Amino acid sequence: MYQYDAVDQEFVADRAREFREQVARRLSGELSEDQFKMLRLMNGLYLQLHAYMLRIAIPYGSLNARQMRRLAHIGRVYDRGYGHFTTRQNLQFHWIKLRDAPDILDQLAEVDMHAIQTSGNCIRNVTSDPYAGATAEELDDPRVWSEAIRQWSSLHPEFSFLPRKFKIAITAAPKDRTAAKVHDIGLMIRRGRDGQLGFEVIVGGGLGRTPYVGPTITEFLPANRLFSYLEAILRVYNRHGRRDNIYKARIKILVAALGAEEFARQVAEEWAKIGPEGDLPDTELARIRGAFATTVFDPLPAVSATFEAAKASDPTLARFARNNLRPHKKPGYTIVEVSLKTIGDTPGDATSDQMDVIADLAERYGQDDIRVTHEQNLVLPHVRLDDVPEVFAQLQAAGLASANVNLISDIIACPGLDYCALANARAIPVAQQIAQTFADPDRAEAIGELKIKISGCINACGHHHVGHIGILGVDKKGEEFYQLTLGGSGAEDASVGKMLGPALPYDKVAGAIDTLVEVYLRERREGERFLDTYRRTGVEPFKEAVYADAH
Amino acid sequence: MKALTANRLIDGDVVFWKSGQWVEGFGDADLFDDPEAAEAAEGQAKSQPTVVIDPYLIDLMESDGLWAPLSYRERIRALGPTNHPTHGKQAVGGVVIEALLHADGAARSSGRVNLIKRK
Numbered sequence: 278m279y280q281y282d283a284v285d286q287e288f289v290a291d292r293a294r295e296f297r298e299q300v301a302r303r304l305s306g307e308l309s310e311d312q313f314k315m316l317r318l319m320n321g322l323y324l325q326l327h328a329y330m331l332r333i334a335i336p337y338g339s340l341n342a343r344q345m346r347r348l349a350h351i352g353r354v355y356d357r358g359y360g361h362f363t364t365r366q367n368l369q370f371h372w373i374k375l376r377d378a379p380d381i382l383d384q385l386a387e388v389d390m391h392a393i394q395t396s397g398n399c400i401r402n403v404t405s406d407p408y409a410g411a412t413a414e415e416l417d418d419p420r421v422w423s424e425a426i427r428q429w430s431s432l433h434p435e436f437s438f439l440p441r442k443f444k445i446a447i448t449a450a451p452k453d454r455t456a457a458k459v460h461d462i463g464l465m466i467r468r469g470r471d472g473q474l475g476f477e478v479i480v481g482g483g484l485g486r487t488p489y490v491g492p493t494i495t496e497f498l499p500a501n502r503l504f505s506y507l508e509a510i511l512r513v514y515n516r517h518g519r520r521d522n523i524y525k526a527r528i529k530i531l532v533a534a535l536g537a538e539e540f541a542r543q544v545a546e547e548w549a550k551i552g553p554e555g556d557l558p559d560t561e562l563a564r565i566r567g568a569f570a571t572t573v574f575d576p577l578p579a580v581s582a583t584f585e586a587a588k589a590s591d592p593t594l595a596r597f598a599r600n601n602l603r604p605h606k607k608p609g610y611t612i613v614e615v616s617l618k619t620i621g622d623t624p625g626d627a628t629s630d631q632m633d634v635i636a637d638l639a640e641r642y643g644q645d646d647i648r649v650t651h652e653q654n655l656v657l658p659h660v661r662l663d664d665v666p667e668v669f670a671q672l673q674a675a676g677l678a679s680a681n682v683n684l685i686s687d688i689i690a691c692p693g694l695d696y697c698a699l700a701n702a703r704a705i706p707v708a709q710q711i712a713q714t715f716a717d718p719d720r721a722e723a724i725g726e727l728k729i730k731i732s733g734c735i736n737a738c739g740h741h742h743v744g745h746i747g748i749l750g751v752d753k754k755g756e757e758f759y760q761l762t763l764g765g766s767g768a769e770d771a772s773v774g775k776m777l778g779p780a781l782p783y784d785k786v787a788g789a790i791d792t793l794v795e796v797y798l799r800e801r802r803e804g805e806r807f808l809d810t811y812r813r814t815g816v817e818p819f820k821e822a823v824y825a826d827a828h
Numbered sequence: 829m830k831a832l833t834a835n836r837l838i839d840g841d842v843v844f845w846k847s848g849q850w851v852e853g854f855g856d857a858d859l860f861d862d863p864e865a866a867e868a869a870e871g872q873a874k875s876q877p878t879v880v881i882d883p884y885l886i887d888l889m890e891s892d893g894l895w896a897p898l899s900y901r902e903r904i905r906a907l908g909p910t911n912h913p914t915h916g917k918q919a920v921g922g923v924v925i926e927a928l929l930h931a932d933g934a935a936r937s938s939g940r941v942n943l944i945k946r947k
Contacts, residue, residue, distance in 0.1 A: 310837075310882075357915055703910060706910055
């Protein structure tokens with residue numbers, strides 16, 4: 278992974294020192310809350326229902342064992358022994374005290390971490406493929422570009438006060454694991470006809486109050502022209518994005534208002550003015566690329582006799598292998614997905630002890646590499662097949678061996694009304710109830726890939742619009758109700774889900790999901806996922822069944 | 829009936845007004861049946877910007893013969909998250925916590941809505 282140099286380290290440590298002074302000035306009354314709020318948000322510190330919440334940046338969801346252990350330590354000492362991995366590949370602690378925040382930032386700085394730009398109207402953490410550097414599908418390593426964007430966008434003077442927050446995703450594989458089409462900018466690495474590397478540039482996707490699948494404004498941007506083009510997009514947005522209405526301030530609204538063609542024309546005009554001077558020198562890109570080139574793989578046979586024998590004798594390992602392992606680019610290795618969706622637990626939560634286990638496994642069996650997925654799971658991207666039985670055993674002992682990745686109980690849920698000051702309804706207990714409804718692993722596997730995503734308010738941190746089944750918590754005269762949407766997807770076949778019908782009360786949601794699944798099992802044809810069946814049949818059979826049951 | 833609540837500056841904890849001071853348990857809070865007294869307390873609370881953030885009044889309802897916050901959001905603030913029954917103020921247990929857990933009235937947190945409107 279990228280290694281901080283002395284300049285990076287000094288910068289992050291200095292920022293932590295600065296925040297310590299700001300906290301002292303707030304506590305003494307020298308700064309009012311209005312003055313301080315912006316400063317604390319620039320360091321990822323929010324005030325939520327029960328305490329402060331600290332959102333820590335995990336750049337493109339990539340961290341090492343030392344960093345994971347430090348997160349575990351912070352959780353143990355300053356929180357309640359756990360942390361919450363988010364849909365933006367970050368980590369949130371929900372029980373932070375203001376008086377401890379400067380010490381926490383110091384501790385993060387010691388391991389090259391921080392919470393800068395995890396809030397505010399700036400360019401946020403770049404989302405990237407959690408399988409980067411491990412999957413054979415990719416055309417290039419998207420982490421290199423993510424890191425270059427991270428460095429370019431950190432404290433960028435022109436783009437620190439945009440009309441609204443700004444999120445970029447990069448994927449280099451045909452299978453999109455980043456939800457690129459619903460980001461402010463989605464970059465999909467493509468190979469041109471002449472073999473040149475470039476990007477398909479998608480702008481103006483987004484979720485929240487007004488969901489859009491972003492249009493492509495450039496089919497193929499030569500890779501070496503990326504930064505001047507990003508600058509042009511951001512400059513057009515900064516100039517024309519609405520600042521009068523927070524609900525219309527995201528770039529998606531501007532792109533929709535102008536139309537993709539006109540927006541692209543304005544970007545092209547701006548891009549011509551900037552010219553190649555705005556691009557990253559090849560030498561700098563090579564320097565960053567060098568930081569990711571340290572992974573060394575041993576020559577191994579493609580099939581591991583040890584692993585095959587263990588699978589044959591242990592059906593739980595066989596199930597884990599079916600659902601949580603993914604092909605690696607090198608023979609004899611595999612990508613291991615670690616589900617943070619144990620039935621009955623809070624989606625995305627990991628205890629400090631579990632974080633330590635993951636760190637140990639990464640160090641011992643996984644080239645010191647850990648990833649966070651936007652679906653709130655963890656990944657050990659480089660594990661030898663020979664080592665899988667041992668890794669599985671240790672995950673089992675730590676309560677981390679749920680074999681449900683991409684299945685119906687692998688649910689995304691935001692913190693919801695249990696923690697969040699913005700939420701209208703709870704998301705976590707709804708996810709828990711649904712997971713318990715589908716706790717039978719045979720049934721879950723028979724249902725197949727089904728992505729349920731739950732948000733506790735219209736801000737859509739739980740990505741409900743792009744759930745195969747989306748669930749949105751709403752407040753009806755103070756009571757929790759839930760709107761169901763069907764047919765969304767955040768993957769390469771992105772789409773925004775359509776509302777099923779009137780919102781359901783809290784205690785009817787899990788039953789309604791069960792009904793939807795029964796309709797799918799009845800209607801599906803060979804090889805169809807839930808999403809495919811829905812797209813073929815339309816909403817009617819699902820709607821009929823859910824609301825027939827409701828009456 | 830109303831109570832006055834805020835988050836404490838130094839640690840973000842949910843606190844309630846009691847005779848010019850802040851206490852952590854809803855069961856210890858002052859309850860106001862006189863709107864003028866409630867507003868006077870809110871005014872006093874706002875003059876403590878180095879102690880609390882955003883004080884506001886919340887509506888109460890009867891539950892188990894005791895008083896509980898009317899809005900579900902305020903009950904969660906007074907109790908803790910429902911996914912971790914041992915986290916937050918609910919962990920201490922007792923009759924007041926039980927009354928809050930049994931309350932089933934549901935309404936928006938009017939004091940908080942006013943607070944948002946003022947921003």
